[in-house]
Amino acid sequence: xxxxxxxxxAKWEEELPKPEELMPLSQxxxxxxxxxxxxxxxxxxxxxxxxxxxxxxxxxxxxxQQPNSSAEFESxxxxxxxxxxxxxxxxxxxxxxxxxxQLHKRFVDAVAHLGIKNAVPKTIMQLxxxxxxxxxxxxxxxxxxRLYLKRMQGLSNGGxxxxxxxxxxxxxVDSAMDNLFASSPVPAHFLHPAGRxxxxxxxxxxxxxSMQHHNHHMGVVVGHHHPQVQQQYRQFGSPANGxxxxxxxxxxxxxxxxxxxxxxxxxxxxxxxxxxxxxDSSAVPVNGRKVLTLFPTGDD
DNA sequence: AGTACAATAT
DNA sequence: CATATTGTAC
Numbered sequence: 001x002x003x004x005x006x007x008x009x010a011k012w013e014e015e016l017p018k019p020e021e022l023m024p025l026s027q028x029x030x031x032x033x034x035x036x037x038x039x040x041x042x043x044x045x046x047x048x049x050x051x052x053x054x055x056x057x058x059x060x061x062x063x064x065q066q067p068n069s070s071a072e073f074e075s076x077x078x079x080x081x082x083x084x085x086x087x088x089x090x091x092x093x094x095x096x097x098x099x100x101x102q103l104h105k106r107f108v109d110a111v112a113h114l115g116i117k118n119a120v121p122k123t124i125m126q127l128x129x130x131x132x133x134x135x136x137x138x139x140x141x142x143x144x145x146r147l148y149l150k151r152m153q154g155l156s157n158g159g160x161x162x163x164x165x166x167x168x169x170x171x172x173v174d175s176a177m178d179n180l181f182a183s184s185p186v187p188a189h190f191l192h193p194a195g196r197x198x199x200x201x202x203x204x205x206x207x208x209x210s211m212q213h214h215n216h217h218m219g220v221v222v223g224h225h226h227p228q229v230q231q232q233y234r235q236f237g238s239p240a241n242g243x244x245x246x247x248x249x250x251x252x253x254x255x256x257x258x259x260x261x262x263x264x265x266x267x268x269x270x271x272x273x274x275x276x277x278x279x280d281s282s283a284v285p286v287n288g289r290k291v292l293t294l295f296p297t298g299d300d
Numbered sequence: 301a302g303t304a305c306a307a308t309a310t
Numbered sequence: 311c312a313t314a315t316t317g318t319a320c
Binding site: 121139146 | 318
């Protein structure tokens with residue numbers, strides 16, 4: 001029976017790119033076109049067989065630009081360059097955010113530490129301190145996450161109030177959908193209003209397994225999907241799940257600013273701990289499939 | 301054709 | 311902020 005189920009994340013681990021594999025944080029957000037224009041080597045060279053690269057749009061707000069070291073970008077480029085039919089220059093849209101396991105893990109941890117009460121998009125976002133991540137992103141993901149949790153609760157429900165959910169005995173609860181979610185060590189609580197007399201948060205729970213003070217900053221992986229074009233490439237090496245391929249590029253790096261929430265109520269939990277966690281997986285070049293995700297981070 | 305994700309609209 | 315809906319990708 002679907003041994004894959006158990007293995008999918010084993011594969012995953014292998015798939016997980018290690019920093020070395022990742023794009024060198026150096027010349028990060030340089031659009032391919034631009035790179036070509038400048039005739040500089042593309043970080044994404046090694047193998048990109050059928051990779052169709054789309055245009056990269058610079059993230060609009062809060063850009064931490066380098067102190068204008070040398071090349072001022074946005075000079076050449078898209079001038080009918082190869083009729084790239086590119087972006088309208090003016091209206092730049094934000095690339096789709098790709099929730100990579102690590103990112104999700106961070107998300108989960110954040111929620112876990114916040115407690116259901118405080119686990120609202122804004123707070124989560126802030127606690128995550130992932131740059132480039134917007135509240136909307138979190139909200140959307142949170143919604144999905146809650147759904148997932150609910151589902152799991154509903155099915156596994158029964159006596160095990162504190163059941164971790166994952167690795168449920170042969171119940172085979174997790175559908176294909178849960179891949180990503182299942183990957184992350186679900187804290188084991190959330191949901192269930194059960195606490196009648198004590199609706200309050202309890203956080204006896206400490207983050208996750210290995211949590212060293214690596215203090216990493218996380219970038220966000222964004223996949224550049226084509227806007228209008230229909231699908232042109234199929235999945236190459238599909239994991240058990242089936243879908244999982246975009247060609248994500250790294251975007252942005254550290255820049256975090258503490259935003260003050262004027263309307264927020266600080267309750268008893270001063271959550272300002274930039275906790276960090278790092279799960280380093282040895283990425284092994286597995287079957288021709290190579291997906292890059294990022295997760296480089298610097299220091300606070 | 302269907303499923304699933306992330307984004308966007310309510 | 312939560313939920314519902316739409317769009318896009320696969």
